[in-house]
Amino acid sequence: MSSDNSAQLSRRQFITGAAAAVAGLTIAPGVFLLKPAEAAQNPDGPRWGLLIDTSKCADGCTACVRACHEENGVRSLGRPETDAQWIRKVNLTDRATGHQHSLPVMCQHCENPPCVDVCPTHASFIRPDGVVLVDKHTCIGCRYCMMACPYKARSFIHEALTDQKPHAPRGKGTVESCTLCVHRIDRGERTTACVEACNRDGHQAMTFGDLHDPDSEISQRLRNYGSTTIRADLRLNPAVRYQGI
Template sequence: MKKDSTSPSTGTTDAKTGRRGFLGVAAAGLAGVMIAPGVRLIEIAQAGPPASAPSPGASNKVRWGMLIDSGKCTSGCTDCVTACNTENGLSGGTRTTDSQWIRKIEIKEVRTGKTQSLPVMCQHCAEPPCVDVCPTGASFKRADGIVLVDKHTCIGCRYCVMACPYKARSFVHEPQNDQKPDVPRGMGTVEGCTLCVHKVDRGEQPACVSACSDAGHGAMVFGDLNDPNSEISRRVASYPSRQIREDLNLNTGVRYTGI
């Protein structure tokens, strides 16, 4: 009887190769069909980007900014501060451990003695120092100029707090309860004014601007600094405006008139 030309060892190898090939094809097929009960990869692909993906509205064609008229901002008025606290779920406390995304300050002209009241918040710099010093990339600037903090990657080192010349960053010292769905906060992280980015992405105004307008003050204007036809651009072009700490050349998105 003629002996089979395939040795036992070769036959075993071929069998293993065949099984691996079959399993590889099967796995690829299953991966294309199901990754969890009731979830198909094709459905995930068709669903588009996840909710955490950058908003389509974050375009470098836009530069969101705010213009504050100090002549219309009265001493003692805290409508913008209250609106910010309410919108973002802040306590409104003034302890050093309380988060303050916007605060009212009083400035005085030494020569004339004239005093003015101004709201100060994150200035949303084009060259933000907080972003430069952040070791994890948690502090970042969107394409449309809004400066934010990614809570998932913030390690609470507070380098950005020290780097900000406007004292606009706060560290969250305590556990956060009853948070607003659009404004995630977390103990051990840093936060600051977001220009109410969740509202801006819906085509709305920041809470402070809306409150100032509703109260009839009209001291705050929000809009696209890159659009020459926007109200904020027309005002900046028509009236002298200044940036706080212009000497730092940070090109802030928040401007002031009358100071």
């Protein structure tokens, strides 16, 4: 009897305590103040990132865009309004001085990605190595992530596709964006299609590497020279950093 009582008591205490803990974090049904991180990043493992030196990025050069789309089989369907763009060139003009920049913008692989926060099916996710991807097996094509992304980095596939690349499955009704050439990372290669193309053309404007490794080229360049991120005010901590803007 006594053992029964104590068991009941501890169960009741446990339940009351748990209810109080949940109530403290719940504002309304389904709305929580705190939410456990979906997939915690591994601080000991790598975090892949890009560094783009806009002073070396040539105006009118589209080598990175061409290489990316070729690598991943991104084709034009003849309708530019809805054609997918994994990477685009942006031209900036400072009106006061007339100074012009040209820079590529792709998925910035944020540490705190808004696209992951808003995804209702957990299809938008961040890998432990910091690569932000869409799991097309669970993507329902709602496009919340496209609206949440401040960099306009994601595209929706409107039409049935054929002839995809084996390493880059793409299909109608799902959202997609730059994968940081994750198939190359998983194969052990340490470069992306865009970086490779930029180096091949002799611009050397892009560097790919591990932001967590203090000895990597990208970390050393980030340490020695100033860099910035686009919309740093949003505190998303993107893995794509820029110099010269």
